[in-house]
Amino acid sequence: MTHLLNSLPPIASFPTLAVPANTSGAGGRTQTTSLQIASASRRSQDDDYHATLKALNSKGRFPRKSLGQHYMLNSEINKQLARAANVEEDDVVLEIGSGTGSLTNVLINCGATVLAIEKDPHMVALVRERFESSDRFKVLQEDIVKCHIRSHIFPMLESRNALNASSIRAKVVSNLPFNISTDVVKLLLPMGDIFSEVVLLLQEETAVRFVESSLRTSEYRPINIFVNFYSEPEYKFSVPRTNFFPQPNVDAAVVTFKLKQASDYPSVVSTKSFFSMVNSAFSGKRKMLRRSLQHICPSNEIERALEGAGIPTTSRPEELALDDFVKLHNIIARA
Known part of the structure; x- marks a missing residue:
């Protein structure tokens, strides 16, 4: 594990994380305040820095650039992701790219049942072994873009709905590989019948483009029409690049997409x-x-x-x- 540790900053050097306050600015972007990351003694109890490295080392793995793998080292951000989605007891959550299971662990601790879609077979083996004693976790080795999500989510929702008077929908919470973000957004946003909201950790530039691109600008594209047709997007908070291993060349940000149901879509002929x-x-x-x-x-x-x-x-x-x-x-x- 020494070669992995040498690639990272000291554990006490994590920056301040920008998290949402109670006011919103123009364009759906939430005004932010600063939340100081927990002390080193608190972090040692969390599934973050050393736990991530130990997990990778246990399988002799190094993050693969071809899969866009950048592992989260800061457990507080995983908790903020779960809070952004209001993950609660008995929720059904789809996680894309479970990696070492650090976000998965937070979601399960919130009381959710997690379906993870992971493309890397080594990471599938790792999280399957890690959560083998949990009845709230299932992982599939698949490419999310090619995965038939409905066939996996519907049975999980049916079992929940049988116990509830009102119908419930699942949620998506994910630290997403940056290189598939647009494909995933196009895949998930039209699924308002099974998902109530989608919370994604994206490249900062992409996050801003999805939420804030204005008319008469070069950043205004068909994806903006698509996003607003199917959802109500909101920029939540930024995540500095120093929170990832390996460190990417760009910062990240969290965006929530509150999905519309078909009855709320703009009325079009086709x-x-x-x-x-x-x-x-x-x-x-x-x-x-x-x-x-x-x-x-x-x-x-x-x-x-x-x-x-x-x-x-x-x-x-x-x-x-x-x-x-x-x-x-x-x-x-x-x-």
């Missing part, structure tokens, strides 16, 4: 054709919509649809909010 239109609009980002959408229908019809939606005929995609795209799509689809 979800598939709606997002096809949005993607087409942004494929020629600096082009006016009457040009970038002309493969759908003639330019003069696009102009009439824009006028009918109350949108200037010279508009470009980065100038339209979600509601504008919904109005435009419905007029074109019903023409």
